[in-house]
Amino acid sequence: MTDRVTAATGVADSARPDVERRVPTDGPAKETVGVRLDGVRKSFGAVRAVDGIDLTVCPGETVALLGPNGAGKSTTIDMILGLLAPDSGSIAVFGTTPHAAVRRGAIGAMLQTGSLLRDLTVRELLAMMASLYPRHMAVDDVLELMGIRAIAQQRTERLSGGQVQRVRAALALLPDPELLVLDEPTVALDVESRRAFWQSIRDFAAQGRTVVFATHYLDEADSYADRVVVLSRGRIVADGPANEIRAMAGMRTIRATIPEADDARLAALPGVRMVERRGSAVVLRCADSDAAIRAVLAVYPDAKDIEISSAGLEEAFLYLTGDGRHAGP
Ligand SMILES: Nc1ncnc2c1ncn2[C@@H]1O[C@H](COP(=O)(O)OP(=O)(O)OP(=O)(O)O)[C@@H](O)[C@H]1O
Secondary structure, three states: OOOOOOOOOOOOOOOOHHHHOOOOOOOOOOOOOOEEEEEEEEEEOOEEEEEEEEEEEOOOOEEEEEOOOOOOHHHHHHHHOOOOOOOEEEEEEOOEOHHHHHHOOOEEEEOOOOOOOOOOEHHHHHHHHHOOOOOOOOHHHHHHHOOOHHHOOOEHHHOOHHHHHHHHHHHHHOOOOOEEEEEOOOOOOOHHHHHHHHHHHHHHHOOOOEEEEEEOOHHHHHHHOOEEEEEEOOEEEEEEEHHHHHHHHOOEEEEEEOOOOOHHHHHOOOOEEEEEEEOOEEEEEEOOHHHHHHHHHHHOOOOEEEEEEEOOHHHHHHHHHOOOOOOOO
């Protein structure tokens, strides 16, 4: 798998005031589309960070943007939040521009970077931020939702990395947003903290709210999202219900030495999804390895050194993002 990004440790990034200072709403919007991206592109110099993304997120959906480092997840999120403008294409959030949605308090965000204000207790920080919103969740309710009641009297500079993440999420939830956007929110957390974090977000989503989150973790996307959108090199390479993406992750691989095999013919065999060359061997990624091996032997009875194996989650992820095609011997 790819390298992990630097852990986020804070909140209330002063360079991003629009996201943190939301104006309250009268409750969830009634639009049938929560977030919509049409042909969105964004480059930084010669780097095409986002290269033509079409994406629709329905209200109430929890969608994971899954991808390795540099896939374009943060750039996509920053454009949904109105922090970056696309070079081309359009973005709508609950039927309006991202800026308008932020202004009317529809979006709460937890970004990768930012720092908590020091010299305040967690409760004081939440109360202070709440005072900026004419309408907001009760501080006690947010403490309860994020499971941080026990640290309410603790000063922010004394918090552990995991506690900081939960306080940052609490700040994002404070104005009771219709859309919650989380950019790799659990990157610094251990397994138990991740589980507890996601249970809190699930409880929030269960109120009919829309959640979009970026992650490197296939298992996290699988466990907590209704739908998984896999990004690679600025493009969507897979988009489907979590169980479908998991099924792809469950694909099997047939490796064999097949003299004079024709790649196009192999690719057309039943059960075969993809053909790769590894020296004299071919590797077949299969949706149905039983059907595939029967077909291979029927067409190429001379096939030898046959191995059938399950793709691990990591391998499946590399396959989905296209980063593993030339890996391995
Ligand atoms: N402000 C910027 N200036 C120049 N290049 C940038 C900028 N922001 C992003 N990029 C580049 O755009 C590409 C996509 O970056 P992005 O941060 O969106 O990816 P990501 O999927 O969020 O990655 P990560 O998981 O590492 O956060 C990368 O090649 C990155 O180096």
